[in-house]
Amino acid sequence: MVNIAFLGPLGTYTHQAALQQFPDKDANYIPLAGIPQCFEALIKDASLDFAVVPLENSTNGQVVFTYDLLRDLMNNCKEYKGNEAIPELEVVAEQYVSIELCLIAAQPMSLDDLNSETRVTIHSHPQVWGQASSYLKNLGQRVQELKTVDSSSTSGAVKICCEAGQPSGNEVVLAIASRTAATVNGAAIVDSPINDRKGNTTRFLTLRRRSTDFPPIPARPPVAKGVEQVALLTFIGKQDTSPGSLVDVLNVLKDHEINMCSISSRPYHHPDSSSKADESAHRKWQYIFFIEFNHADGVSWDQVVHEMGSKTLKFCFWGTFYRNGRYYETST
Numbered sequence: 001m002v003n004i005a006f007l008g009p010l011g012t013y014t015h016q017a018a019l020q021q022f023p024d025k026d027a028n029y030i031p032l033a034g035i036p037q038c039f040e041a042l043i044k045d046a047s048l049d050f051a052v053v054p055l056e057n058s059t060n061g062q063v064v065f066t067y068d069l070l071r072d073l074m075n076n077c078k079e080y081k082g083n084e085a086i087p088e089l090e091v092v093a094e095q096y097v098s099i100e101l102c103l104i105a106a107q108p109m110s111l112d113d114l115n116s117e118t119r120v121t122i123h124s125h126p127q128v129w130g131q132a133s134s135y136l137k138n139l140g141q142r143v144q145e146l147k148t149v150d151s152s153s154t155s156g157a158v159k160i161c162c163e164a165g166q167p168s169g170n171e172v173v174l175a176i177a178s179r180t181a182a183t184v185n186g187a188a189i190v191d192s193p194i195n196d197r198k199g200n201t202t203r204f205l206t207l208r209r210r211s212t213d214f215p216p217i218p219a220r221p222p223v224a225k226g227v228e229q230v231a232l233l234t235f236i237g238k239q240d241t242s243p244g245s246l247v248d249v250l251n252v253l254k255d256h257e258i259n260m261c262s263i264s265s266r267p268y269h270h271p272d273s274s275s276k277a278d279e280s281a282h283r284k285w286q287y288i289f290f291i292e293f294n295h296a297d298g299v300s301w302d303q304v305v306h307e308m309g310s311k312t313l314k315f316c317f318w319g320t321f322y323r324n325g326r327y328y329e330t331s332t
């Protein structure tokens, strides 16, 4: 039996990602209330083997909650080897889910019921608003008032919508989530798909506790020739003391003719930012970088990672994983 925590409740897109990653009949899926809880539970609960969390969306980018949790795990790390942070978790796989956003009501209703007299409240995960912004703008122009309310997950939003029950007067409570979330909650789909872009896809990561050979990393695709492997590295550059320090890190990839697949950043705050020991270390507008890059023949991951790390203030090698075949799916 393999125990997998995921951003629940049942019916979330992350639930779908966990089902895709662990299609095994002896997998046990454990829904948790939020992304922080997935990180915390995987670290503290030895009965959990993996956690699946959303990372980024093809329409509106980073799921910043996950990026910030990786940042904070590195920043609060107790174990170091030189300037390399060794946090409790590592990344072992990626997964992709095509996102069909549905407008959902507790009971069947027509889109025409949403009119100039109606005051609409829509619940969903904050990641959704940027994926259906045009639809929501048009809907907002058709109704008297449109309010959006953040929820910890899309399927959780459907539960809230169902608990609100029948519309009272001109007040209508809706949710945006997947078709599965509507089914799981016995709710009705009012309109679908409502995402702004076709092929809208969210990427998920699977994490496990580091330095364990157990549980074995999820079934890897056959290592056919050309199946890409990807590494995830985070680092704090020598931003103030060494002009061009970011280039120095990236040049390691260039020198080894390694392709970089992604780069992004998030605000970074020095761990003991309460103290004023060193103003420059604690000033605002500092960044942690997230870089993903491919494997290159003839050079080991460790060699590349430590060459890059030597040009940073501190870094963390989160692990390597195989590029999931769904990465290549075109906008369907």
Ligand SMILES: O=C(O)C(=O)Cc1ccccc1
Binding pocket: 007, 011, 012, 013, 014, 015, 054, 057, 099, 125, 127, 128, 152, 153, 154, 155, 202
């Ligand atoms: O809330 C969910 O269903 C999630 O899994 C997070 C999320 C939200 C919106 C798009 C993709 C993933």
